[in-house]
Amino acid sequence: MKHMALQFPQCVAAATKGDTSTWELAYALAKEVGEEKSAAGKHDGSVKELEACRAEILAVVGVDYEIPTLRQFRYVGLNFPKDVRAQIAATGVKVAFHTCRSAGDPETLFKLIKALKPKLPKRHGVTVLSQIPVIKTIAAWKMQADRLHERAIEKQREQLERAKQAKLEAEARARKAKTDAERKRAEAAVAKAVEQIDEVKVAPKRNDTIPSEPDQMPAVMVPFDIEGRCNDAQEDAEYVIELLKNSKQQLDSESLVGIEKAINKTVALWQKAADLVERQQGNVVRLTRRG
Numbered sequence: 001m002k003h004m005a006l007q008f009p010q011c012v013a014a015a016t017k018g019d020t021s022t023w024e025l026a027y028a029l030a031k032e033v034g035e036e037k038s039a040a041g042k043h044d045g046s047v048k049e050l051e052a053c054r055a056e057i058l059a060v061v062g063v064d065y066e067i068p069t070l071r072q073f074r075y076v077g078l079n080f081p082k083d084v085r086a087q088i089a090a091t092g093v094k095v096a097f098h099t100c101r102s103a104g105d106p107e108t109l110f111k112l113i114k115a116l117k118p119k120l121p122k123r124h125g126v127t128v129l130s131q132i133p134v135i136k137t138i139a140a141w142k143m144q145a146d147r148l149h150e151r152a153i154e155k156q157r158e159q160l161e162r163a164k165q166a167k168l169e170a171e172a173r174a175r176k177a178k179t180d181a182e183r184k185r186a187e188a189a190v191a192k193a194v195e196q197i198d199e200v201k202v203a204p205k206r207n208d209t210i211p212s213e214p215d216q217m218p219a220v221m222v223p224f225d226i227e228g229r230c231n232d233a234q235e236d237a238e239y240v241i242e243l244l245k246n247s248k249q250q251l252d253s254e255s256l257v258g259i260e261k262a263i264n265k266t267v268a269l270w271q272k273a274a275d276l277v278e279r280q281q282g283n284v285v286r287l288t289r290r291g
Contacts, residue, residue, distance in 0.1 A: 006060070008032045008053045015057045015065070022073070022097040029053070029070060030077030046074070076101050093117055093127045102134045112137055121232055145207055152204035160200045167193035233270070 006012055010028035014021040033049045050070045058064045080088075080100050088095050088106075093113050103109035112134055120127050170193055174186035240263075251259075 006056060008056050011053050012057055012060050015061045015063055018063075023077075026073045026077030026080075026097070028077075029074035033070075033074055046071075050074070072101055079105050088113070091117070093120065093129050094123075095129050096131070099129055099131045099134050102131050102138070108138070109134075121229070149204065149206045156200055156204055160197065163193050163196040163200055167197065233266075 008028070009032075011025060011032055014025035014028045017024065029050075033053060034046050047067070050067055054065055054067060054070060076097065084106050088100075088109065091110075091113050095109065095113075100109060103112060113129060116129060116133060116137060117127065120129055120133070122128065167190055170186050170189035174183055174190060177183035177186050240259075244259075
């Protein structure tokens, strides 16, 4: 096996390193399986290449990748080259491989960064965009697009019904017309109604799922964002506890007073948040009762 001529040496080398080489494997797949993106609905032979690559990695490394996984890794490698990753880094947001994978393409990822950056948590002073907020935000945007599309369809139905009713009324006027002038006006109204019917019959197209200029996090993301902040607060509190427990020197009274003030301030703010949650629940109950 050592002397076997490898068809995908870079892919095999990346797979040997395991989970620490996701970007390396993605770029290797993009290079050795093919650097050209397939046109929509057109096969470029990459599936057979991926199958051969999978077999070679399994034979040499002993790791069996699923074909969809290799396809997604190749897609990320093609869509997020190193210069694009440099542009992402320039935004001041740290983005991991699987976050890019979930975003799908750079355009979507940059829109996500723009929309979510003000709300993102920081780790050691670095703003981090993880995979779960990406998945949930894209789902929220799709949900918003679905709702808008449903409203557009409902509006189309109403317009169609009005146009049909106008046609019936115009036809009735044409039948009852006593003069040529009345008949011509009624026939013109019929023709106009028919034209409107033909226009309204065309179903409204569904808009892109990603807003062109998203300026804020979708409302459906708020609970998730709050949950993340709560988890961060818990981690911070646990960290403070460990610091205090492991302190080898006796802290002076001034330091202890400062710590106590900071903790009390935080507790007061979280109590205010709890009060707002309780108030929101009260609003929901009242709205439900009114309905």
